[in-house]
Amino acid sequence: MKTLRKQDTRIPRRPLLWLAAALLFTLPPMFGTLPSWVPLLFLIALAAKFWMEPKGYRLRSLIWKLVLVALILSLLFFSYGSVRGMEPGVSLIVLLTSVKILEAHTAREFHIMIMVAWILCLCGFFLSQNLAIALCLLIAFTLLLAALIQFHRGLSSAFWPPVRTVGKLLAQAAPLIILLFLFFPRVNTGLRFQIAPQRGASAGFSDRLSPGSVSFLANSSEAAFRVEFPDGKIPPLSAMYWRGVVMWHGEGLEWEAPAGPAALPLTSQGPPRGEAIRQWITIEPHDARWMFALDWPVNSPSGATLAPGNYLWSNQPIRKPRRYEVISYPETPNNRLHSREREPLLQVPASISPRARALAQSWKGETAEPREVVKKALEFFHTQGFQYSFSPGEYGKNDLDEFLFHRRLGFCEHYAASFATLMRLAGIPARVVTGYLGGEYNEIGHFFLVRQADAHAWCEVWFPDSGWERVDPTAVVAPDRVNLGLNFFLERRAATGQLDKQLARWPIFGRARLGWQTLSYAWDTRVLSFDGDEQASFFASVGIAGHGPIFFIVGSLAFATALLALYAGWTHLRTRPCGNRVKIVYETFCRKAARLGAPRNPSEGPLDFSLRATRLLPNESERIRRIANTYIALRYAPAPDPIMLEQFAKEVNAFVRAS
Amino acid sequence: MRQAASSKNRFPLSPTTSFAGLLFVLVAIWYAASSQNNAASYLLLFALASVFLVSIPWTFSNLGGLQATVESVKPAFAGQEISLPVEVTNGSRATRYGIALALPDLGDAHERIDEIPAGKAARTVLRFPAAIRGEHEIGSLQLTSAYPLGFLRVLKQLPSPQRYVVYPKPAGEQRLPAETARSGQSSSRREFGEGDDFAGVRAYVRGESQRHIDWKAVARGQALMTKQFTAESDGLLYLDFAAVRPDDLEARLSQLALWVIEAERARRPYGLRLPVVEIPPSLGEPHLHRCLRALALFK
Numbered sequence: 007m008k009t010l011r012k013q014d015t016r017i018p019r020r021p022l023l024w025l026a027a028a029l030l031f032t033l034p035p036m037f038g039t040l041p042s043w044v045p046l047l048f049l050i051a052l053a054a055k056f057w058m059e060p061k062g063y064r065l066r067s068l069i070w071k072l073v074l075v076a077l078i079l080s081l082l083f084f085s086y087g088s089v090r091g092m093e094p095g096v097s098l099i100v101l102l103t104s105v106k107i108l109e110a111h112t113a114r115e116f117h118i119m120i121m122v123a124w125i126l127c128l129c130g131f132f133l134s135q136n137l138a139i140a141l142c143l144l145i146a147f148t149l150l151l152a153a154l155i156q157f158h159r160g161l162s163s164a165f166w167p168p169v170r171t172v173g174k175l176l177a178q179a180a181p182l183i184i185l186l187f188l189f190f191p192r193v194n195t196g197l198r199f200q201i202a203p204q205r206g207a208s209a210g211f212s213d214r215l216s217p218g219s220v221s222f223l224a225n226s227s228e229a230a231f232r233v234e235f236p237d238g239k240i241p242p243l244s245a246m247y248w249r250g251v252v253m254w255h256g257e258g259l260e261w262e263a264p265a266g267p268a269a270l271p272l273t274s275q276g277p278p279r280g281e282a283i284r285q286w287i288t289i290e291p292h293d294a295r296w297m298f299a300l301d302w303p304v305n306s307p308s309g310a311t312l313a314p315g316n317y318l319w320s321n322q323p324i325r326k327p328r329r330y331e332v333i334s335y336p337e338t339p340n341n342r343l344h345s346r347e348r349e350p351l352l353q354v355p356a357s358i359s360p361r362a363r364a365l366a367q368s369w370k371g372e373t374a375e376p377r378e379v380v381k382k383a384l385e386f387f388h389t390q391g392f393q394y395s396f397s398p399g400e401y402g403k404n405d406l407d408e409f410l411f412h413r414r415l416g417f418c419e420h421y422a423a424s425f426a427t428l429m430r431l432a433g434i435p436a437r438v439v440t441g442y443l444g445g446e447y448n449e450i451g452h453f454f455l456v457r458q459a460d461a462h463a464w465c466e467v468w469f470p471d472s473g474w475e476r477v478d479p480t481a482v483v484a485p486d487r488v489n490l491g492l493n494f495f496l497e498r499r500a501a502t503g504q505l506d507k508q509l510a511r512w513p514i515f516g517r518a519r520l521g522w523q524t525l526s527y528a529w530d531t532r533v534l535s536f537d538g539d540e541q542a543s544f545f546a547s548v549g550i551a552g553h554g555p556i557f558f559i560v561g562s563l564a565f566a567t568a569l570l571a572l573y574a575g576w577t578h579l580r581t582r583p584c585g586n587r588v589k590i591v592y593e594t595f596c597r598k599a600a601r602l603g604a605p606r607n608p609s610e611g612p613l614d615f616s617l618r619a620t621r622l623l624p625n626e627s628e629r630i631r632r633i634a635n636t637y638i639a640l641r642y643a644p645a646p647d648p649i650m651l652e653q654f655a656k657e658v659n660a661f662v663r664a665s
Numbered sequence: 666m667r668q669a670a671s672s673k674n675r676f677p678l679s680p681t682t683s684f685a686g687l688l689f690v691l692v693a694i695w696y697a698a699s700s701q702n703n704a705a706s707y708l709l710l711f712a713l714a715s716v717f718l719v720s721i722p723w724t725f726s727n728l729g730g731l732q733a734t735v736e737s738v739k740p741a742f743a744g745q746e747i748s749l750p751v752e753v754t755n756g757s758r759a760t761r762y763g764i765a766l767a768l769p770d771l772g773d774a775h776e777r778i779d780e781i782p783a784g785k786a787a788r789t790v791l792r793f794p795a796a797i798r799g800e801h802e803i804g805s806l807q808l809t810s811a812y813p814l815g816f817l818r819v820l821k822q823l824p825s826p827q828r829y830v831v832y833p834k835p836a837g838e839q840r841l842p843a844e845t846a847r848s849g850q851s852s853s854r855r856e857f858g859e860g861d862d863f864a865g866v867r868a869y870v871r872g873e874s875q876r877h878i879d880w881k882a883v884a885r886g887q888a889l890m891t892k893q894f895t896a897e898s899d900g901l902l903y904l905d906f907a908a909v910r911p912d913d914l915e916a917r918l919s920q921l922a923l924w925v926i927e928a929e930r931a932r933r934p935y936g937l938r939l940p941v942v943e944i945p946p947s948l949g950e951p952h953l954h955r956c957l958r959a960l961a962l963f964k
Binding site: 124128135140147155157160161171176179187192193326538573644648 | 785813
């Protein structure tokens with residue numbers, strides 16, 4: 007008897023299918039961030055479950071389970087060297103879930119699997135938060151709800167009904183989600199658990215400029231940041247130099263930025279000149295601290311400082327999309343350069359060859375005017391057969407001569423680094439700036455998308471009369487790179503592009519791509535960057551700032567309860583039994599009749615009452631008779647016909663109005 | 666009955682075991698989201714919490730308009746199973762899903778109904794062991810539903826006036842009395858099969874005369890039955906409470922129940938003589954049940 011009962015707690019097949027589908031959708035964030043054998047093992051476990059389930063096999067033996075867990079732990083240890091930190095932790099959860107899949111059997115375990123799947127969704131968000139991943143996890147979330155609903159529906163329905171129910175649930179939950187998202191206090195719990203740095207070398211920028219470091223990025227179509235110009239003042243594409251890091255220390259072709267720059271003293275800033283350009287920048291997380299702004303930023307957003315060299319430096323590593331406002335001016339003249347500051351700006355490594363030194367000296371010998379020297383140097387790059395290429399081959403860090411006098415093939419970083427070194431040799435203070443150049447305009451979302459591929463390096467030299475000025479030797483060698491952007495440059499050179507670039511030539515795909523970018527931008531700016539600070543400014547903007555978190559917790563709970571109570575009342579009314587409604591409507595009729603002088607005796611049946619009422623109210627006799635007949639038909643029908651009921655209600659409504 | 670009344674006042678919603686799991690997951694997500702300041706995880710937290718909150722009224726109203734009626738219960742012998750046919754009617758305007766029926770007063774009998782469309786009814790049969798001889802109350806029927814998400818359960822107790830009878834378990838070692846006791850008043854012998862007095866029906870056996878087939882029953886769509894008649898005869902089998910040897914009451918009743926069945930099977934007209942009740946000899950299904958019922962209710 008007991009064992010028989012146990013049998014019907016087995017997981018029915020259909021909810022299991024929903025659960026499996028949901029688990030599949032939690033996988034995408036794991037590919038590419040975890041070692042690929044982790045999600046693969048998970049997939050294998052899922053497939054094995056479907057093979058085992060009809061045969062009644064499952065993982066029963068405790069010894070086997072222990073062996074599997076031990077195996078998993080050792081595999082993880084082997085591949086990470088430790089089981090602490092974020093990625094090993096997530097891998098561990100994924101792998102233990104695989105074992106659980108093999109073991110799960112009863113209805114209770116089904117519910118545990120659902121809980122675990124929610125934790126997997128959470129893990130997914132820890133690995134990546136971009137829009138595509140978020141959509142995947144939303145689908146997983148929906149499928150999990152469908153699995154639960156199907157579980158409680160048993161064998162009763164086909165594919166769509168549970169999905170429709172989930173849709174209704176989500177639609178009703180949506181306003182609540184938005185309210186909670188806006189108002190639920192984002193308290194910083196101080197429970198910060200330490201996470202090992204996510205990715206050692208994420209595709210992006212570096213604080214060193216070495217041959218190949220920028221051209222390495224040229225193939226990456228990942229977004230670096232997105233920019234809106236809220237005032238509508240948009241500089242031309244050729245002037246869109248996004249200032250990243252200033253590198254002061256040069257070693258020939260290799261340049262380096264200070265590891266932790268101090269804040270720029272206010273006194274050393276000259277008054278800005280030209281038109282102010284306001285930007286809203288949403289930066290993708292890169293685990294480092296550089297931030298970008300149009301040349302030259304004059305203010306620092308909160309949580310960042312303006313470092314010497316006028317570039318932005320975040321106080322914290324940027325681990326999630328961050329949105330900031332910054333104002334830039336095309337020029338900030340600063341013509342004071344202390345001799346003690348000037349000294350390091352002329353330093354060159356001793357390993358520079360006499361030939362390079364001679365080249366620089368030759369320009370200096372011809373003219374004492376720094377601008378003339380710069381002009382001559384640019385002329386040198388322009389006329390001596392230098393070529394722009396994003397695969398210039400290997401250069402060592404001391405191969406300045408090789409580049410300048412032999413191969414003459416390079417990417418922007420080669421030109422910037424060699425130019426700055428040459429300027430220093432010629433006695434002109436110079437430095438290298440890395441950042442991005444240009445961007446792609448999105449006409450749907452009205453923003454510029456700057457990709458990793460737009461990475462660029464250029465030079466700045468110091469003139470005694472006007473201070474630091476930008477000089478971009480790349481513009482001399484490959485003007486199209488500066489004027490049209492890297493993509494145009496590359497496309498003109500090689501007709502074969504990536505698939506998505508080819509597709510983008512079709513208008514429909516182009517629109518879809520722009521639409522996706524816009525959505526993705528909205529996700530980053532409206533959702534992901536909404537943190538405690540944003541919430542505080544939101545509260546300030548709606549005028550409820552200054553309350554403690556308790557206020558909001560209690561407030562949001564009270565609000566949610568009120569909403570729920572309203573909704574519950576409405577549901578109750580809506581699904582109230584028809585039979586009751588018939589009676590309620592009839593009672594309304596009786597009250598109305600009583601007001602007109604024909605009260606119904608408690609012992610009187612509807613038919614007797616209607617006969618008496620028609621006599622008492624002869625004007626209404628026709629309607630009274632109709633109401634009585636409909637009432638009897640409805641009251642004694644096994645299931646009242648809703649259309650007839652509506653008719654009945656209408657009739658009773660009309661009864662008072664007519665008299 | 667008293668229990669049913671008290672549980673009526675109880676708040677109908679109660680958390681299930683997976684509610685604890687949900688709470689754990691919510692706290693875990695909140696902890697992770699707040700410590701990492703991860704907006705996407707916050708969104709997951711709010712989505713899960715909101716869907717749960719929104720599902721509360723769904724669960725709460727999921728039993729609205731449901732009525733359960735217990736149909737007539739067939740008696741069973743002690744030790745067997747009682748089958749309780751229940752009809753659940755959905756008087757509301759929404760389809761109801763995932764309803765569990767249980768008998769809180771009668772052990773852990775439970776049954777599930779997956780779906781009842783609006784205005785329709787669904788039937789199911791609850792089975793539970795018939796433990797003790799006698800007439801028993803069903804007490805109350807309990808409807809529960811955890812639809813749609815299973816974190817909360819709504820409960821509705823419906824008192825049911827229906828009663829059911831459990832016959833004594835047929836058992837015993839004594840043989841059916843071979844001698845037929847002579848009735849004092851009547852010296853005539855009852856001849857079974859042919860006669861004037863209608864005694865009941867039994868299944869038709871092929872080859873029998875078709876004269877006594879209960880054609881009316883056939884017209885009602887039932888199987889072929891033969892009407893049985895008894896004629897006056899000398900031999901009357903009285904199954905006497907006093908004639909049963911063991912002193913234990915239950916054992917005696919069990920023995921009598923066994924005899925009743927054996928006599929019926931042997932088609933020997935039998936009567937039952939208990940200290941208070943006496944049932945005159947007869948044969949047939951109604952008679953059998955009359956006797957067994959008398960044994961069941963014997964105090």
